Amino acid sequence: MSTLSPPVRAYRASLLHFHADPAFAENAYVWHEDGLLLVADGRIAAAGDYARLSPTLADGVEIVDYRGKIICPGxxxxxxxxxxxxxxxxxxxxxxxxxxxxxxxxxxxxxxxxxxxxxxxxxxxxxxxxxxxxxxxxxxxxxxxxxxxxxxxxxxxxxxxxxxxxxxxxxxxxxxxxxxxxxxxxxxxxxxxxxxxxxxxxxxxxxxxxxxxxxxxxxxxxxxxxxxxxxxxxxxxxxxxxxxxxxxxxxxxxxxxxxxxxxxxxxxxxxxxxxxxxxxxxxxxxxxxxxxxxxxxxxxxxxxxxxxxxxxxxxxxxxxxxxxxxxxxxxxxxxxxxxxxxxxxxxxxxxPALRMFYLATLGAARAMQLEGTIGNFAIGAEADFIVLDPAATPLLARRTNECDNLEELLFALALLGDDRAIAATYSGGRVQWQAPAP
The missing domain is CATH 3.20.20.140 (Metal-dependent hydrolases)
Structure with missing residues (x-):
């Protein structure tokens, strides 16, 4: 297993992205409950389970900890x-x-x-x-x-x-x-x-x-x-x-x-x-x-x-x-x-919520003929991603605490969320927006 060294940046959270349209394909999305997103030179280096990817990190690679939140493409x-x-x-x-x-x-x-x-x-x-x-x-x-x-x-x-x-x-x-x-x-x-x-x-x-x-x-x-x-x-x-x-x-x-x-x-x-x-x-x-x-x-x-x-x-x-x-x-x-x-x-x-998130990420990239450049976490894609906070408001936190599956969680974010649910925005691997600390 190869070792990823600085200037690789690592982000730990739940990860969600798509490789197909959920309306037309089964298993159209990738979900890692405890995931790790690796970014190098402004591009996606890897995305997967934390347990699998964390051993590939060299000493000195900082892990930005967003556990309890969701990272998805911008x-x-x-x-x-x-x-x-x-x-x-x-x-x-x-x-x-x-x-x-x-x-x-x-x-x-x-x-x-x-x-x-x-x-x-x-x-x-x-x-x-x-x-x-x-x-x-x-x-x-x-x-x-x-x-x-x-x-x-x-x-x-x-x-x-x-x-x-x-x-x-x-x-x-x-x-x-x-x-x-x-x-x-x-x-x-x-x-x-x-x-x-x-x-x-x-x-x-x-x-x-x-x-x-x-x-x-x-x-x-x-x-x-x-x-x-x-x-x-x-x-x-x-x-x-x-x-x-x-x-x-x-x-x-x-x-x-x-x-x-x-x-x-x-x-x-x-x-x-x-x-x-x-x-x-x-x-x-x-x-x-x-x-x-x-x-x-x-x-x-x-x-x-x-x-x-x-x-x-x-x-x-x-x-x-x-x-x-x-x-x-x-x-x-x-x-x-x-x-x-x-x-x-x-x-x-x-x-369904999964379809809506697809249309706002990979679906839009496909419509723009930009699949592989933006829209998902394919290796080599530009590292444009956001951090979603399912507990951004008291109502959202209360509802998402009762969710039994991913569809319910995303549906709650779509129907109850707004810009307060955006904890951070990254473009080309650089932070562009960070929500103020509570």
């Missing part, structure tokens, strides 16, 4: 708007008036680089305290908003995906770019940030109504020129929005078909919401390996509708969970799971 949020941090919980009767009354005026401020930098730091603080180590992030139409975000995330060594919003019509003049100018700015940002450190770029048309056909065509050309970038946008979130798209693009079979026409369905394309898609749309997503970011707190907040997990699963669509702050009302993926469970029940299906 949460991955596949759809979130960092400029909307300051307008979270803003009242409106629906998506379109909410955009006009709050979103667009708030995003106007991001022409100021100093404002963008300050909000980016606060936003990342919220992600870290919520246990989210990777996110797919919408910036604003301003190039400087992307620079501010990536500068802040790079300084912390985080794996983040982000992009400049493309928007050349049906929006205020103070936020409009042009078809050519927006795509040219995006190309410059790709050259500056994509794959620099742990940053990756997402080509980001806001949604079909705010991009002209010329802009969408140029966006498709940009995506073909940079095939390893991400694409992120919104689709089929709200009935009024769907009707608007039908009027704007009468030749398209569906809202999703608008994007397909311009070559925007492919691996590493992440579509937020996907509530009002039909079976043909879901089949096309599965065929192209485009993924859905399910945003339950946002969809409930705006009254947009209920995502149909069973229909999407029947077609084999890649799924993930997302907060969608600022329409979403919490940065915390535990609270996102809470609402996802209820959405599924209202649609007549059931989401």
């Amino acid at each position: 949460f991955i949020d596949t759809h979130v708007h960092f400029p909307q941090t300051d307008m979270i919980a803003s009242p409106a009767p629906g998506l379109l008036p909410w955009l006009n009354s709050y979103t667009f005026p708030t995003e106007r401020q991001f022409g100021d680089p100093a404002h963008g930098a300050e909000v980016a730091e606060f936003f990342l603080d919220q992600l870290m305290r919520s246990g989210t180590t990777t996110a797919m992030v919408y910036c604003t139409v301003h190039k400087q908003s992307v620079d501010a975000f990536f500068s802040a995330s790079q300084a912390r060594g985080l794996r983040m995906v982000a992009g400049k919003v493309l928007m050349d019509r049906n929006c205020p003049d103070f936020l409009a770019d042009t078809a050519e100018g927006g795509v040219r700015d995006s190309a410059e940002l790709i050259e500056r940030w994509h794959k620099r450190g742990r940053a990756q770029y997402a080509i980001t048309p806001r949604f079909a109504p705010t991009s002209s056909e010329a802009q969408l065509a140029l966006t498709g050309e940009l995506a073909r020129a940079y095939p390893d970038t991400y694409i992120q946008t919104h689709v089929a979130e709200n009935c009024d929005e769907c009707n608007w798209v039908k009027a704007l693009f009468p030749a398209s079979r569906s809202y999703l078909d608008v994007y397909d026409h311009y070559g925007l369905l492919r691996p590493r394309a992440m579509y937020g919401h996907c509530i009002w898609l039909d079976d043909d749309d879901f089949a096309r997503m599965a065929e192209t390996r485009a993924a859905a970011a399910v945003c339950p707190t946002s969809n409930l907040f705006l009254g947009s509708g209920l995502f149909d997990f069973e229909r999407a699963d029947a077609r084999g669509v890649l799924l993930s969970l997302a907060s969608d702050v600022g329409a979403g009302t919490s940065f915390c993926m535990l609270q996102t799971m809470n609402e996802a469970y209820k959405v599924a029940r209202m649609k007549g299906s059931y989401l």
